[in-house]
Amino acid sequence: MTDMTDLSLAEARDGLRARRFSALELTDAYLAAMTAGQPLNCFITETPDRARDMARASDTRLAAGTAGPLEGIPLGVKDLFCTKDVLSTAASHILDGFIPAYESTVTANLWNAGAVMLGKLNLDEFAMGSSNETSYYGPVLNPWRRTGDTAKLVPGGSSGGSSAAIAAGLCLAATGTDTGGSIRQPAAFTGIVGLKPTYGRCSRWGIVAFASSLDQAGPMARNVRDTAILLAVMAGHDPKDSTSVDRAVPDYEAALTGNIKGLRVGIPAEYRVDGMPQGIEAMWRQGARWLQDAGAEIIEISLPHTRYALPAYYIVAPAEASSNLARYDGMRYGLRVTGKDLTETYERSRGAGFGAEVKRRILIGTYVLSAGYYDAYYLRAQRVRTLIANDFKAAFEIVDVILTPSTPTPAFALGERNDDPIGMFLNDVFTVPANLAGIPGISVPAGLSEDGLPLGLQLLGKAFDEETVLRTAGVLEGAAAFTARPAQWWRT
Amino acid sequence: MSVDTDTVRRIAKLARLAIADEMLEPMAKELNIILGWAEQLNEVDTGSVEPMTSAAQTALKKRSDIVTDGHMQEAVLRNAPLTEHGFFVVPKVVE
Numbered sequence: 042m043t044d045m046t047d048l049s050l051a052e053a054r055d056g057l058r059a060r061r062f063s064a065l066e067l068t069d070a071y072l073a074a075m076t077a078g079q080p081l082n083c084f085i086t087e088t089p090d091r092a093r094d095m096a097r098a099s100d101t102r103l104a105a106g107t108a109g110p111l112e113g114i115p116l117g118v119k120d121l122f123c124t125k126d127v128l129s130t131a132a133s134h135i136l137d138g139f140i141p142a143y144e145s146t147v148t149a150n151l152w153n154a155g156a157v158m159l160g161k162l163n164l165d166e167f168a169m170g171s172s173n174e175t176s177y178y179g180p181v182l183n184p185w186r187r188t189g190d191t192a193k194l195v196p197g198g199s200s201g202g203s204s205a206a207i208a209a210g211l212c213l214a215a216t217g218t219d220t221g222g223s224i225r226q227p228a229a230f231t232g233i234v235g236l237k238p239t240y241g242r243c244s245r246w247g248i249v250a251f252a253s254s255l256d257q258a259g260p261m262a263r264n265v266r267d268t269a270i271l272l273a274v275m276a277g278h279d280p281k282d283s284t285s286v287d288r289a290v291p292d293y294e295a296a297l298t299g300n301i302k303g304l305r306v307g308i309p310a311e312y313r314v315d316g317m318p319q320g321i322e323a324m325w326r327q328g329a330r331w332l333q334d335a336g337a338e339i340i341e342i343s344l345p346h347t348r349y350a351l352p353a354y355y356i357v358a359p360a361e362a363s364s365n366l367a368r369y370d371g372m373r374y375g376l377r378v379t380g381k382d383l384t385e386t387y388e389r390s391r392g393a394g395f396g397a398e399v400k401r402r403i404l405i406g407t408y409v410l411s412a413g414y415y416d417a418y419y420l421r422a423q424r425v426r427t428l429i430a431n432d433f434k435a436a437f438e439i440v441d442v443i444l445t446p447s448t449p450t451p452a453f454a455l456g457e458r459n460d461d462p463i464g465m466f467l468n469d470v471f472t473v474p475a476n477l478a479g480i481p482g483i484s485v486p487a488g489l490s491e492d493g494l495p496l497g498l499q500l501l502g503k504a505f506d507e508e509t510v511l512r513t514a515g516v517l518e519g520a521a522a523f524t525a526r527p528a529q530w531w532r533t
Numbered sequence: 534m535s536v537d538t539d540t541v542r543r544i545a546k547l548a549r550l551a552i553a554d555e556m557l558e559p560m561a562k563e564l565n566i567i568l569g570w571a572e573q574l575n576e577v578d579t580g581s582v583e584p585m586t587s588a589a590q591t592a593l594k595k596r597s598d599i600v601t602d603g604h605m606q607e608a609v610l611r612n613a614p615l616t617e618h619g620f621f622v623v624p625k626v627v628e
Contacts, residue, residue, distance in 0.1 A: 138612070139612050140611070140612060141612075142605070142608035142609075142611060142612075143608075240588035240589055241588070241589045254586065254587055254588060255588070280594075280596060283593050283594060284587070284589045284593075286589065287594065346577070348573075349573065349574055349576075349577055352570060352571040352572075352573055352574050353574060355567065355570075355571060356571055356574070363548060367549075370549075371614065372613070372614070372621055372623050373612065373613055373621060374612035374613060374614075375612070375614070376614075377614035377615070379624070380624075382624055382625075382626075383623065383624040383625075383626050384549065385551075386624050387549040388545075388549050388550060388551040389551050391548075391549055391550050391551065392550055392551025392552065393551075395550070400550060400552070400560075401560070401563060401564070401567075403548050403550060404541065404544050404545065404548060404550070404560065404564060405564060405567060405568070407544045407547050407548040408536070408540075408544050408564065408568070409568075411544065411547060418568075418571065418574075420584055421574050421575070421577075421579060422571075422574060423584030423585050423586060424577075424579035424582040424583070424584050424585075425574055425577050425579060425582075426584070426585040427582050427583055427584065427585040428577065428579070428582060430585055430588075462563060462566060462567060463566065463567070463570050476588075477585075477588075478588065479588025479589070
């Protein structure tokens with residue numbers, strides 16, 4: 042039999058139900074892959090004992106015929122989700138030793154469905170970054186390398202531990218969160234699928250907050266079907282998150298009919314940016330042809346305020362972050378560095394606990410919210426946000442989905458962009474608008490760059506129309522037939 | 534609008550963030566780069582546009598004003614750096 046870790050989530054689910062192998066065998070196979078994969082630094086905390094206990098319980102339920110929809114499926118959890126009695130760090134020094142007494146709603150949904158937790162995955166500190174280099178626990182390495190080159194590449198961010206672990210076969214799938222592209226950009230950099238649902242589709246309760254009007258949890262997996270299966274379990278209304286929407290959760294797997302005849306696909310002119318590599322431009326055209334060949338109609342559209350999305354985001358997100366991160370005061374949890382009085386204790390705890398990128402964003406956020414600058418920066422950015430959301434509303438009068446590249450470049454090398462904050466921000470140029478507008482987006486691997494790195498295509502949909510997004514993504518995936526896998530150089 | 538080191542010191546104070554003196558200058562430079570770049574938002578005519586404060590399109594749900602949990606002193610205190618007799622211990626704030 043082939044290695045169990047090569048199975049997709051859907052295949053593993055069916056294999057477990059048919060009792061071809063046990064949940065414990067599957068979990069043990071992943072725990073072994075995780076040990077071998079430690080050089081990639083994907084996990085902040087591994088939970089092998091808990092994983093085996095959960096797998097044994099899954100085997101009992103499988104034998105009793107009471108299996109849940111994800112029974113026995115080994116998953117990784119981005120360490121931004123609070124998990125009961127398991128260290129939860131947000132990859133920050135300031136959450137040293139923080140062991141929540143509660144479970145986030147999204148992860149509780151997964152465990153209630155029978156899934157097995159393998160451990161907590163690395164990320165950019167407080168999800169602030171696009172390369173996973175801001176983690177207090179060190180950078181994650183992308184399992185992919187350029188052809189004929191051993192340079193270490195970033196796995197994207199902020200869900201870089203999630204993306205690298207899935208691409209390297211260290212977990213079957215994982216949770217991510219996406220505030221400005223943190224699911225879709227790392228998915229594109231590692232050749233996997235990542236979906237940011239509509240704002241309000243998944244509960245944010247128990248997820249460490251970054252920018253509350255933009256944050257959304259979502260699934261990351263090896264293919265579109267696995268992503269659909271996970272989303273159905275993660276999504277749903279939660280009385281503990283007033284922004285989670287009380288709306289029935291559709292059967293997303295059933296939406297994968299492969300039929301997109303007559304679907305109207307928008308190609309936004311403004312997503313052709315200067316300096317975008319030829320390969321990405323070509324892949325985008327190819328993607329449109331694939332959808333056309335499947336019976337879709339391709340329509341040129343305009344999203345006129347696209348170029349203002351990034352600067353608006355880099356005002357709104359730090360403003361919300363500076364407010365959210367005010368809770369880290371060294372009094373109730375996490376790191377405390379004592380000073381001569383209360384104020385100095387706050388300042389020292391936060392000064393020592395936050396990394397450079399987090400400090401920079403807190404300062405920007407505090408500045409744009411401070412007296413005299415609020416109207417000029419924050420209020421203006423929020424008005425521009427309205428215009429960006431209106432662009433999408435107008436476009437969705439004409440089209441059903443929008444096709445764009447996921448990122449303007451493939452994965453880059455560690456350290457390559459650290460001296461250039463704006464250059465780093467530009468990674469998110471295609472993903473940020475969906476967060477500002479609150480609409481769903483998915484990244485699907487579509488091919489390889491000239492130097493052998495995965496490239497992703499993004500589909501954006503109407504609010505709460507994840508079904509059309511997933512159905513179209515399924516067609517794109519079928520046509521792209523992306524089967525490339527990274528060489529397992531980390532196994533020495 | 535240019536950010537100088539005094540401004541960085543003032544914002545850092547507002548944010549209760551200790552910043553080493555030698556970091557003030559580089560931080561001011563970085564903030565100026567980012568804020569300068571964000572000033573392209575001034576090109577947009579936002580005259581009568583309402584600011585967008587939430588992407589959620591529905592009215593907030595209401596719930597009954599009833600106690601749903603409590604009696605979790607141990608859980609509340611378990612992560613505190615310092616506790617005594619079932620309380621958080623914080624630096625003295627009243628002389």
